[in-house]
Amino acid sequence: MTKLQWAVIAGALALFLVLYLGCDRKPEDIASLETSRALSVESTDINLVIQEAKAVLEPAQRSMISGLEQDLESSLEDSIRVGLYKELSGEWYQLQRFSIAGHYAQQVAEVENNEGAWSIAGTTYSICTQRTTEERIKSFCSKRAIQAFENAISLNPENLANRVNLALTYTNNPPEDNPMKGVLMLRELNQEQPDNVLVLNALGRLSIRTGQFENAVKRLEAALKADSQNVTTICLLAQAYEGAGNAEQANAFAEQCRQLRQ
CATH class of the missing domain: 1.25.40 (Serine Threonine Protein Phosphatase 5, Tetratricopeptide repeat)
Structure with missing residues (x-):
């Protein structure tokens, strides 16, 4: 135990x-x-x-x-x-x-x-x-x-x-004195490793949280290109496309997400 x-x-x-x-x-x-x-x-x-x-x-x-x-x-x-x-x-x-x-x-x-x-x-x-x-x-x-x-x-x-x-x-x-500190850290990491799925997923999720759905789609599609079977990327894309108003893509990725999580 x-x-x-x-x-x-x-x-x-x-x-x-x-x-x-x-x-x-x-x-x-x-x-x-x-x-x-x-x-x-x-x-x-x-x-x-x-x-x-x-x-x-x-x-x-x-x-x-x-x-x-x-x-x-x-x-x-x-x-x-x-x-x-x-x-x-x-x-x-x-x-x-x-x-x-x-x-x-x-x-x-x-x-x-x-x-x-x-x-x-x-x-x-x-x-x-x-x-x-x-x-x-x-x-x-x-x-x-x-x-x-x-x-x-x-x-x-x-x-x-x-x-x-x-x-x-x-x-x-x-932090009160630097509210963008975490975002800037992630952007710096993205500049260092532009194809890193972990960083792209993090930036994509942040974009979804702030309502920047088109930007989220861009980041997450880049992540998907680097790793086509990444479950986190696929599930986040369902949310990003839904927020962007693309129901067809949102449903397609949502189904992939369900299948991969089974």
Whole structure:
């Protein structure tokens, strides 16, 4: 069960790209990012969030979480603690408490300090920003998602998925002083790799969200040319053509989308 739950979170990286779908070429190194984290001021105390969440759990759920917490408190070895962090992250993910799931995924990443773990932490926090309606939680998750993706990028700058996800985090939660930051990141990535399907899908989705349907069709048709069987591209084209008023194409792509998802 534990391995399955953690696999769900690991798979969330792909899920995030599918559902929502750049950045500085080389962010600061890990030491600088850790210093930035220590100096940043957060409006949300994760321990308080955990206590609030536990208060509304069913008795069996609360017992499960409390048992894992007790095991964690009594464990000294990193390998055991990492396993418990993963279990707690998986349990909270299943309960759709994504801020807490992200917190424990971050604990894993801080011990393992590899690209994959930081990507999972960033993705879990990003899902939190999409699903929550509470501003203090959204802000908390957005800040930590950015930090996690920057850490992942610093460990492997060539992995485009982390760069796209960082840009998307900014587009979903635009900074007040630079609301176009995420869009500009994606455009920069598109200039660097004009035929990259991941980037084109992200730009296409953003165009759909802003009602620029003709532009979305253009981006997504370019993505389809690069990968004719990409499910995300095909499903997005159904939405783009529908918004553009082309019912025939919208229906054709919608049918392809249904068939590919079966």
